[in-house]
Amino acid sequence: METRQQGSTLFSAVLVLIATLVVIQLWLMATAVDALLGRQSDVLLPTMAGSAVLFLLAAGLLWYVVSFDHRLRQWASRDR
Amino acid sequence: MDEPRWRQDFPVRWDEDHYVTRRELAKFLTLGSGLLAGANAMIALIGLTRTPPAAPVQRIAGVNDVAPGSSLLFRYPTSEDPCILVRDASGRFDAFSQVCTHLSCAVVHAPGEDVLACPCHKGAFSARDGLPTAGPPTRRLPRVVIEQRGDDLVATRLEV
Numbered sequence: 001m002e003t004r005q006q007g008s009t010l011f012s013a014v015l016v017l018i019a020t021l022v023v024i025q026l027w028l029m030a031t032a033v034d035a036l037l038g039r040q041s042d043v044l045l046p047t048m049a050g051s052a053v054l055f056l057l058a059a060g061l062l063w064y065v066v067s068f069d070h071r072l073r074q075w076a077s078r079d080r
Numbered sequence: 081m082d083e084p085r086w087r088q089d090f091p092v093r094w095d096e097d098h099y100v101t102r103r104e105l106a107k108f109l110t111l112g113s114g115l116l117a118g119a120n121a122m123i124a125l126i127g128l129t130r131t132p133p134a135a136p137v138q139r140i141a142g143v144n145d146v147a148p149g150s151s152l153l154f155r156y157p158t159s160e161d162p163c164i165l166v167r168d169a170s171g172r173f174d175a176f177s178q179v180c181t182h183l184s185c186a187v188v189h190a191p192g193e194d195v196l197a198c199p200c201h202k203g204a205f206s207a208r209d210g211l212p213t214a215g216p217p218t219r220r221l222p223r224v225v226i227e228q229r230g231d232d233l234v235a236t237r238l239e240v
Contacts, residue, residue: 008095011103015109018106025113029120032123044123044127045124047120051117055116055117
């Protein structure tokens with residue numbers, strides 16, 4: 001059974017994961033800007049695709065942790 | 081056991097408060113992630129739809145205007161684009177954009193040397209092919225393709 005302690009740990013872990021994904025996205029954007037200024041158009045599509053995938057990952061993680069939290073609250077209200 | 085009176089008056093639970101704060105931060109970070117993905121898509125769109133600047137055929141200087149081992153500044157393809165023409169000791173001509181690819185300072189030619197130096201951050205480029213040879217720049221200088229037509233040196237296009 002999921003506990004509040006598990007939820008708290010999960011939230012921290014997901015938060016760190018999302019923050020890491022955002023840092024990677026920042027790096028990808030810096031690479032894209034550098035390629036734009038250097039007129040290297042072959043780099044632009046992979047950085048765009050990579051950034052989109054990272055965003056989907058971040059959104060998926062957020063959805064997972066929010067649904068976990070929702071489930072936890074439902075159980076807590078049922079137990080009361 | 082009943083909660084103390086002060087707890088009823090001030091029903092603030094720090095663990096729950098932190099829990100909500102982390103959720104808000106996660107949402108904020110995900111929103112930022114979406115904005116970064118959007119910005120990256122915009123950059124790709126700009127880069128892929130951009131057309132190369134028109135490069136007119138333009139006279140730069142006469143062949144005898146530049147002594148071997150020296151250089152000459154000019155503007156190409158527009159009056160906003162500073163460039164540098166270098167003539168090495170053997171008489172060969174090469175021309176490049178004068179804008180450093182690091183942080184856009186103007187590169188200068190050291191007379192008698194095959195080096196274009198950026199004084200801002202000690203960057204250096206080869207005056208032969210424009211490739212970076214020292215310092216922070218990682219991209220080459222755009223080359224201005226020049227032709228000799230009679231006694232004139234003519235710029236025909238810009239190679240990025």
